[in-house]
Amino acid sequence: MEKDEKIIEMSSRMWEKALPHISVDSVVFGFHENQLKVLLVRMAKGQKWLLPGGYVFKDENVEDAAQRVLRERTGAERIYLQEFGIFGNVNRSEDFFRNYDDNLWHKQRFISIGFYALVDYTQVNLEIDHYSDTCEWKSIDHMPALAMDHQTIYDNALTVLRQQLSYKPIGMNLLPERFTISELQRLYETILGRKLNRGNFYRRIMRFDVLIKHEDQRKGGAHKSPNLYSFDPVKYHASLQGIDW
Amino acid sequence: MEKDEKIIEMSSRMWEKALPHISVDSVVFGFHENQLKVLLVRMAKGQKWLLPGGYVFKDENVEDAAQRVLRERTGAERIYLQEFGIFGNVNRSEDFFRNYDDNLWHKQRFISIGFYALVDYTQVNLEIDHYSDTCEWKSIDHMPALAMDHQTIYDNALTVLRQQLSYKPIGMNLLPERFTISELQRLYETILGRKLNRGNFYRRIMRFDVLIKHEDQRKGGAHKSPNLYSFDPVKYHASLQGIDW
Numbered sequence: 001m002e003k004d005e006k007i008i009e010m011s012s013r014m015w016e017k018a019l020p021h022i023s024v025d026s027v028v029f030g031f032h033e034n035q036l037k038v039l040l041v042r043m044a045k046g047q048k049w050l051l052p053g054g055y056v057f058k059d060e061n062v063e064d065a066a067q068r069v070l071r072e073r074t075g076a077e078r079i080y081l082q083e084f085g086i087f088g089n090v091n092r093s094e095d096f097f098r099n100y101d102d103n104l105w106h107k108q109r110f111i112s113i114g115f116y117a118l119v120d121y122t123q124v125n126l127e128i129d130h131y132s133d134t135c136e137w138k139s140i141d142h143m144p145a146l147a148m149d150h151q152t153i154y155d156n157a158l159t160v161l162r163q164q165l166s167y168k169p170i171g172m173n174l175l176p177e178r179f180t181i182s183e184l185q186r187l188y189e190t191i192l193g194r195k196l197n198r199g200n201f202y203r204r205i206m207r208f209d210v211l212i213k214h215e216d217q218r219k220g221g222a223h224k225s226p227n228l229y230s231f232d233p234v235k236y237h238a239s240l241q242g243i244d245w
Numbered sequence: 246m247e248k249d250e251k252i253i254e255m256s257s258r259m260w261e262k263a264l265p266h267i268s269v270d271s272v273v274f275g276f277h278e279n280q281l282k283v284l285l286v287r288m289a290k291g292q293k294w295l296l297p298g299g300y301v302f303k304d305e306n307v308e309d310a311a312q313r314v315l316r317e318r319t320g321a322e323r324i325y326l327q328e329f330g331i332f333g334n335v336n337r338s339e340d341f342f343r344n345y346d347d348n349l350w351h352k353q354r355f356i357s358i359g360f361y362a363l364v365d366y367t368q369v370n371l372e373i374d375h376y377s378d379t380c381e382w383k384s385i386d387h388m389p390a391l392a393m394d395h396q397t398i399y400d401n402a403l404t405v406l407r408q409q410l411s412y413k414p415i416g417m418n419l420l421p422e423r424f425t426i427s428e429l430q431r432l433y434e435t436i437l438g439r440k441l442n443r444g445n446f447y448r449r450i451m452r453f454d455v456l457i458k459h460e461d462q463r464k465g466g467a468h469k470s471p472n473l474y475s476f477d478p479v480k481y482h483a484s485l486q487g488i489d490w
Contacts, residue, residue, distance in 0.1 A: 019266045022356060062333025062356055083331050086358055088307025111267060111307055113331055113356075166487030167412030188490065196490050204488060207452070242411030243449060245433065245441050 007097070011105035018055035023110040024066040025053035025150065026081055027157035028074075029191075030121025030137050031174045036190045037121055037137035038154065040144070041073050048147035049138070051154065053112065066115045074135045075127025081115035084160045085153075088112075092149045116157040120174055140193075162192055169210045169239050172231050180218050180226040181205070210236045252342070256350035263300035268355040269311040270298035270395065271326055272402035273319075274436075275366025275382050276419045281435045282366055282382040283399065285389070286318050293392035294383070296399065298357065311360045319380045320372025326360035329405045330398075333357075337394045361402040365419055385438075407437055414455045414484050417476050425463050425471040426450070455481045 028039040040049040054069030056062055066081050088111040097106045126135050138144060146154060164170065171179075171187055185201045205211070212232045217225035238244070273284040285294040299314030301307055311326050333356040342351045371380050383389060391399060409415065416424075416432055430446045450456070457477045462470035483489070 019354070019356070021264045021267060056333070056356070058354070059335055061335055062331055065333075086307055086328050086331075088301070088310075088358070090304055090306055109264070109303070111264070111301070111358075113333070163487045165490070192490060201490065204490065242408045245410070245437060245446065245449065 004100075007100065007106065008104070011100075011103075014055055014105040017057050018105075019058055021108055021111055022056050022062075023053055023112045024056065024062065024069055025051045025087075025112050025114055025153050026066055026070050027051055027114065027116040027154055028070070028076065028079060028081075028124075029116065029118045029140075029157075029161060030124065031118060031187065031190065032120055032122050034186050034190050036140050038140055038143070039074055039076070039121075039124075039126075040136055040138050040146075042134040042136075045134075049144045049150075050147050051150045052135070062113060063115075066113070074124075076124045079117045079119055079124070081117050083113060084116050085114045085156050086111065087114060087149060087153055087156075092152075096148050112153065114153050114157060116160060118161060118170070118174070123173075165191060167242065169208050169231070169236050172233075172236055178214060178216075178228040178230050180228060182226060184229070208239055210239050249345075252345070252351065253349070256345075256348075259300055259350040262302050263350075264303055266353055266355060267301050267307075268298055268357045269301060269307065269314055270296045270332075270357050270359055270398050271311055271315050272296055272329075272359065272361040272399055273315070273321065273324060273326075273369075274361065274363045274385075274402075274406060275369065276363060276432065276435065277365055277367050279431050279435050281385050283385055283388070284319055284321070284366075284369075284371075285381060285383050285391075287379040287381075290379075294389045294395075295392050296395045297380070307358060308360075311358070319369075321369045324362045324364055324369070326362050328358060329361050330359045330401050331356065332359060332394060332398055332401075337397075341393050357398065359398050359402060361405060363406060363415070363419070368418075410436060412487065414453050414476070414481050417478075417481055423459060423461075423473040423475050425473060427471060429474070453484055455484050 026039075030037045030039065039052060041052050042049045052070050052073040054065070054073065056065040060068070063081070063083075067079070070079060070081070071077050090109065092112075097104055100107065121137050140158070143154075165188060170191075171184055175183060175187060181202060184205065185196060185198065188201065189196055210232055211229045214228045214230065216228055218228055219225055271284075275282045275284065284297060286297050287294050297315050297318040299310070299318065301310040305313070308326070308328070312324070315324060315326070316322050335354065337357075342349055345352065366382050385403070388399075390396075410433060415436075416429055420428060420432060426447060429450065430441060430443065433446065434441055455476055456474045459473045459475065461473055463473055464470055
């Protein structure tokens with residue numbers, strides 16, 4: 001079977017090139033027009049889906065490895081990945097490669113370093129690597145079963161992304177340059193997975209103090225034309241650093 | 246030389262017991278009465294100080310390893326450590342063990358997983374392990390030179406601790422049960438390393454909505470007796486989860 005040979009070939013290459021026991025896995029959230037998706041790969045039809053992951057070469061920085069692996073597996077480049085957690089429990093993986101010899105690279109105990117990103121998925125060019133069969137954006141409302149402990153890694157990344165909404169602004173590069181408060185609210189609702197109270201949302205978002213209100217309004221709706229806002233880039237980037245006490 | 250033998254003995258034990266290429270390092274901040282300190286160890290007099298660190302056993306979860314290493318190196322138990330970053334660059338360490346054989350365990354490339362904690366240092370019992378010579382709380386205002394890249398790991402932990410002040414309440418178990426707003430402000434000032442404006446601090450801390458104001462006041466000061474506050478434990482723990490949008 002062709003797939004098997006690829007894995008065995010990869011195994012001996014990895015024993016030579018990579019650091020044992022260490023892997024990187026990336027959770028790339030893609031947003032566009034009120035849809036939140038996540039980037040998944042699959043080795044062969046009928047197999048479970050995986051987060052795009054891989055290994056750290058002996059002469060490579062860990063963050064560079066995460067970028068390279070994502071590029072190799074999905075074709076996606078220039079995605080800013082942030083480390084968000086370690087998945088280091090013994091026996092964290094089910095025996096995904098149980099039909100292979102024990103000296104297979106993939107059968108080691110791996111401690112995985114989790115990275116995440118949130119991007120506009122229409123801006124990402126996907127290409128399938130020689131190793132995976134498929135690479136797709138999957139809606140977070142219709143997630144397929146994930147292999148090994150990738151569901152846990154994904155769940156943790158989503159929790160971190162949602163927590164980030166509490167203390168960091170979000171939305172630049174995900175919304176059009178000018179947007180209404182309702183459009184911003186829908187971004188938050190999509191990430192949080194639930195409806196928010198309009199008044200509470202308005203008050204809380206205003207506390208971040210990162211918006212510029214414009215004179216012009218969004219035309220064409222059934223109701224009173226809503227005001228347009230944009231992010232103040234200086235305040236936006238300053239508030240990424242946290243409160244200025 | 247006695248020290249050398251200990252390291253060589255430890256090296257062969259580690260090749261047997263631990264996962265290669267992976268280390269854990271902990272930055273334990275200790276606070277008490279407006280003093281912020283950090284827990285450091287030193288292998289021998291005249292050598293540079295280090296963060297308490299070690300390795301992950303083959304049959305051990307990573308977080309358990311961080312707890313065990315801290316206990317073995319300093320005697321400190323039941324300290325809740327949080328992972329905050331990965332230090333995974335090639336050549337991140339100076340050649341701390343340059344006088345030893347290349348097969349020494351310690352001379353590998355290590356990817357270090359950083360953990361941090363903030364505790365009341367009077368509640369921590371320190372004991373020196375058989376491997377280090379010294380273990381001490383050092384004031385963050387008078388830090389000694391740290392070996393390898395431990396200064397970077399420490400700097401990152403302090404940045405994360407300071408960012409945490411923006412979005413999580415802090416102070417439970419560090420302040421007396423009832424405290425004045427000035428006492429809380431001094432805790433924040435100590436961690437941030439600078440004075441804060443009293444009015445701004447009051448407004449910002451009130452936004453967290455985690456304090457209960459009490460009828461009784463702190464007696465004995467030269468000025469008007471200030472009100473006493475305590476943390477509302479339910480609201481405090483809820484706000485650790487982030488904003489309820």
